[in-house]
Amino acid sequence: MWAAWTLTAGGCTTLAGLDRSYHLAEGSGGASGATGGSSSASATGGAGGAGVGGGAADVPADIELIDDMEDGDAAIEEAGGRVGYWYSYNDGTGTQTPPVYSEEMPVGFHPETLAPPRGQSTRAVHTFGSGFTEWGAGVGFALNGPDMGLLPxxxxxxxxxxxxARLGDAGAVATVKVNISDKVSEPAGGICDEAAGEGEANRCFDHWFYMAPLGTEWTPVVIPFDELTRVGWGAEPNAEAIDLAGLYTIEFRFAQGEDFDVYIDDIGFYR
Incomplete structure (x- = not known):
């Protein structure tokens, strides 16, 4: 299976042929939060082994897989109440592979075959691009998107x-902003105001995020929820933690002006 996404005004994407939207970008002017903040990303070096964790000592033992990409389609694993699809999104000013789905570019999102494989892992998400001048580009997926809706x-x-993760090109930007949206930052949560502009209160898309390092070797990246941060220009700016009971999307975002090239594999929750 694969989903067909189109970029709409205001940074939203919609499944082609349907009128329900995923609000995936950080809105017009969202670049103000594209690269801010520092991180203590827990990532250790070394080539990856088979499957989630790959045998690295510091990777959590109790992992629940979200997607290993081995089925070759855009759907995440339907398990644990999760249903969703990988998608590309960008501001429309540069070039990105996989491209954002459109009538002019009706290309489905498919994981790429790894050559050589990462242990027993034979496929991964691969995105690369450059030339974006407004707020940037990225890839991501919904955690609970039945019938292309968007639920917590x-x-x-x-x-x-x-x-x-690993870089596809050693010269590409060596960090990725991992955005996780909750019911405060995501319009579908009903708290923020999608129509609010820059400088106005109650804006959407001020997502919780983590700046993760990237290298040329396969590396596990472990992101504790209690180390997420946000810039604070959106709704409920004084919120102290992400609302884990109401998550919507996980995205891998690159800011305007960044040349990016990254592989992502075997993503999961850990306890």
Whole structure:
């Protein structure tokens, strides 16, 4: 299976042929939060082994897989109440592979075959691009998107997320902003105001995020939920933590002006 997404005005994407939207970008002017903040990303070096964790000592032992990409389609694993699809999104000013789906570019989102494989892992998400001048580009997926709607997902049973990553080009930007939207930052949550502009109160898309390092070797990236941060220009700016009972999307975002090239594999929640 694969989903067909189109970029709409205001940074939203919609499944082609339907009128329900995922609000995936950080809105017009969202670049103000594109690269801010520092991180103590827990990532250790070394080539990856088989499957989630790959045998690295510091990777959590209790992992619940979200997607290993091995089925070759855009759907995440339908397990634990999760249903969703990978998508590309960008501001329309540069070039990105996989491209955002459109009538002019009706290309489905498919994981790429790894050559050589990462242990027993034979496929991964691969995105690369450059030339974006407004707010940037990225890839991501919904955690609970039945029938291409967007519903909250309760992740309160988990302590964080873990995935494997590496650069495709050693000259590409060596960090990725991992955005996780909750009911405060996501319009579908009904708290923020999608129509609010820059400088206005109650803006959407001020997502919780983590700046994760990238290297040329496969590396596990462990992101504890309690180490997420946000810039604070959106709704409920004094919120102290992400609302784990109401998550919507996980995205891998690159800011305007960044040349990016990254592989992402075996993403999961950990306890």
């Amino acid at each position: 997902y309760d992740a309160s049973a988990y302590a964080g997320i873990v995935f494997w």
